Amino acid sequence: MLLVIVIATALLLATIVVHGAAVMLLYNCGARPLGNAGNLSPLSRLGWSYFFVLGFVVAHLIEIMIWALAYRLTGELQDLEEAIYFSAITFATIGYGDVTLVGKWRLASALEGVNGILLFGWTTAFLFKVSAVLWFGQATTDDS
Structure with a gap:
């Protein structure tokens, strides 16, 4: 189980990078268009x-692929299509349950869900700020 936690943590850190x-x-x-949005x-x-x-x-697809390749390389999921599908629904915290992991690797999928929530939140915050600058005239931090 410790190995799974170490691998999942490494995957989480890789996707954060x-x-x-x-x-x-x-x-x-x-940066230039944001600075000149008006x-x-x-x-x-x-x-x-x-x-x-x-x-x-594109970033989220790459992050999903990182997890999918790990599931495939560890032999937890038998083909890449299934691994990508499982990773995508887990990363997005949809979790249909039609594809599942067994035993100790279930913990990795839980960490992937946490990873997805965090990275979608980061994306949302960034897009919210970009939208505020582009559409509502809020200044970027360089302008403040």
């Missing part, structure tokens, strides 16, 4: 909103 890199990359790409057309604002949302979708 991926998410942090995504936040930095997306912010660096969008001069953007509504269509440009929408385009930048799409950019940030799609960037986080």
Whole structure:
């Protein structure tokens, strides 16, 4: 059981690093338009909103794949499609129950659910701030 906790913690940390890199990359790409949001057309604002949302979708897909590959490589799930499906519904805390893990690996899936909640929360906070800047004229921290 200790090995499972160590592996799950490493996976959790890996996904946090991926998410942090995504936040930095997306912010660096969008810093200039965010700093000049008042001069953007509504269509440009929408385009930048799409950019940030799609960037986080890609980040979450990578994070889901990290967990899926771990389930597959440990032999817990027999094929990659099943591992991706299980990881996605676990990461999103949907948990249909049609695919489950057995024994000690159930703890890893619980940690994946916690991981998903945290990273979706981080995404939500970032998108909320971006939306406030793009659509409601709130200043970025650089402007304050």
